[in-house]
Amino acid sequence: MNIQLSQMRQGESGKIVKIGSSGMEVALLNFGIAIGDTCTLSDIAPLGDPIAIAINGTKISMRKKDAANVWVE
C-alpha cells in the first residue's frame, strides 16, 4: 500500500515509488535520492514538523508539506 512520506511513523522504512511534483523530484535528486530508494523516517521534530529521513548514509530534513509529495510503499 502506498502512503505519503509525511504519514509515516518514526522508525518505519519504505521504498519511494512516486514523487508528486517535478520540483520536488529535482530537489531530492540533488541529494541523490530517487524513486526506488529505501528511506527510513528517523526523526520527527517535537511539533510534528519538519521530519527527517535517513537515506544513503545521511539524514535529510524536510517540511511536512513537501514530504506529502513523496509516496512510499
Add this chain to the structure above:
Amino acid sequence: MKERKIALIGNPNSGKSSLFNALTGLNQKIGNFPGVTVDRKSGPLTISKGETATLIDLPGTYSLYPSSEDERIACEILRNPHHPDHPNLVVVVADGTQLKRSLLLCTQVIDLGLPLVLAVNMLDLIKKQKVKLDLDKLSAQLGIPVVAISARNSSGLKDLMATIQRTKERSSLSILSIPDQFQPQIDEIKKRLYIESDYLAYQALLRPNEFDLNGAKPEVPIQSSEQLISNELLVRYDRIDDILSSVILQKATGVAGFTQQLDKILIHKVFGYVIFFLLLMLIFQALFTWASVPMGWIDLAFLKSGAWMEGVLPKHFLTDLWVNGIWAGLGGIIIFIPQIAFLFFFIAVLEESGYMSRVVFLMDRIMRPFGFSGKSVIPLIGGFACAIPSIMMTRNISHKKERLITMMVTPLMSCSARIPVYVLLIAMFVPDTPVLRIFNLQGIAMMGFYLLGFILALMAAFVFKLILQYKAEGIFITEMPIYRMPRWKNVWIIMYQKSRAFVVEAGKVIIVIAVILWLMASFAPSGKFNAIDAALDLKLATQNLDEAQVAAIEKSRASEKLRTSYAGIAGQFIEPAIRPLGFDWKIGISLITSFAAREVFVGTMATIYSLGEDDVDADNPTTLRQKMLAETDPETGEPVYSAAVAFSLLMFYAIAMQCMSTLAVTKKETRSWKWPIIMLVYLTVLAYLASFVTYQLMS
C-alpha cells in the same frame, strides 16, 4: 601568461571551505560577487615553487541546476567563459562518504568541457567507516585525475597541488548523451552564444532565464523542462551507480551510530529544547558577562588615549575633530568587537559541529506562524548583541520572504548599545528593591524591556507575513550532517573575518555620522560661541575663583556652547514634535546625536548637564542621574524628569530605529532603498506611538 584561475566547487558540507582555508589560510580576500550579496572568497594558491594561481571558493551547490542565488552564481561562473571569475581549472571537492551524490556535480562539470581535478575528501572518515575505494578505477572511468585528501588533517594536499600543476586538459569522455531530438536547437544556441559544449547549450535550452540569449527564447521542449532535468539527473545517477559498483569495494553501513544516538537526545521533545535553552544561556553569558571585560578595557583605552592626544596635540579644531569626532566614533565601533567575536565563535562552532541544522529542525515549526524560518533563530539572538552582523547573517535563509521578515524585525531586539541608556533611565525611577531574594526590581524592569522588544519583534513579523506578497514557498530540504568535532582553524577564520566585516561595514557609516554630529555640535551661527567665551572669560578674569569653581565654569562653557550650536538648534527645532512624548529640547539633542549609535545618548546628556568625562561611568552614572533629577522646568518649576518621561524615553529607545549602520547594512543586503526606508518609518512611528501612550497614561 596570465595567472591561472582555479575554482573550488562542491556540495555543501563536503569540506570545501575547510580545503579552501587549508590552502589559503588568512590570505583570503572576501568581497561580493558583482550585483549580488553572495560572498566571494578568493586567495593566492602556491602550486609549486614559482607557480601561483588565484583560488576562488564558489558557493556550495548540489548540481548545476541552481535553486538559490548562491548556487546561481556558482553555475554562472562555470557556464560563462566571459565571466571575470571563469576558471581555467575546476577542483571538484567530493565527500568521500557521499560519493554518489558528489559525482553528480562532477559529471556535470565534465560535460561542460572544463578541465578538472576530483578531490575525494574525508579520507579520515572513509577509513573510520571501513569503506574501501578504488580511486584509480574512478579516475579511469571518468577520464579525469582523482586525488584522495583530508582537508581536516591537511593530508593529500601536496598530491593535489602536483595534480593541479599538470592538469591542463579536459576529460575526453562525456557522460550524458543528450536526446537527439534537441540537436537542432542545441546547434542554434551554440552558434548564438559562441560556445562549444553541447551540454552547456542543453542547459541554456532547459533554463533559458539563467542565460543571456540576446532576447531569443528557444522553443519550449515538449515535456516540461523540470521533467527533462530530472530525467538527466536520473541518467547520470544510473551511470554513476554503474561506475561506483566497481569503485566502492566496501560500503558503509547506515547513518553513523554516534550521530543517531546523539540525535536521540539533541532533538528530543523535551531534552532537545532544554539543551538548546541552556546553550542560549551560555551564549548570553558570553555576550554580556565575558565580553564586558575586554569591552571595559577598550573603552578605557580609547578614553585615555583620546585625553592624551588632546593634551599633546596643539589646541586646534582639527585636534578636536580627530579626538572627539573620529577617534571617539572609532572607539564606539571597536568596543563591540568582543561581542561580535563571541557571537561568531558560537555560531561557527554550531555550524561546524553539525548542531545548527538541528536547531533549525527544532525551531522551524515554532517560528513559522510568525513568518520566520528555523534559520531565523540565530540572527534574532544575535540581535541582542548587535543588529548589523545579524542582518548580514540572514543570507543563509533561502526563502526570500522569511529572510526579509527576519531582517526587518531584528532591530527590535534590544542590542547592547541600548544597555547604557536602560541603565541610566531605569535607575532614575525604579528603586533598587530586592524581589524574592535573588532578583531586584531594576533588573526586572530591564528584563521587561528586553521582553518588550522580543514580543514586538514577533508581532511585527506576523504583520509583515500578512502584508508581504510572495509566491509559493520554496522547497525546504536541508541535510542534517553527521556530528563532527569543529575544526578550530575554520572557527578562528570565521571569527576574524566576521569581526573585520563588522568593523568595515559599521565603521564606514559611524565615522561619517560621528563627524557630521561633531560638526553640528561644534559650530554655531556666527558670534554665538564668541559671546559665551567672552562672558565666561570675563567671569574668570574678574572674580577670584578657586580651582573647583574654574573647572565648573569650563564645564558650563561646553554645555552653553552645545545649547547654542547647530545641534542645539536642531534639538529645539524638533521640540514641538517630541513635546507630546514628554521630551524637551535637551532630550531632542540627545535623540539626534544617538543616530550615530544609541549609547551616545549618555555622553550627550552628560555634556548638556555640564559634566566632565570623569563624572560619567556608564555602569554607575550616579552624578548624571542626580543632575537630571534635579532639573526643573524654568516656567512651571516642576521637575523635568518624571517617571512618565523616563519610561516614555525608555520606550522610545527600545523601539526606535536610531542606528544608521543598521540601515546601511539593510540597504546593502536588500540592494534597494525601499526596505531600509520602510524599516526606519515603521520603527519610528511605532516608537512614537508607544512613547506617546506611555507618557500620556503615566502623567
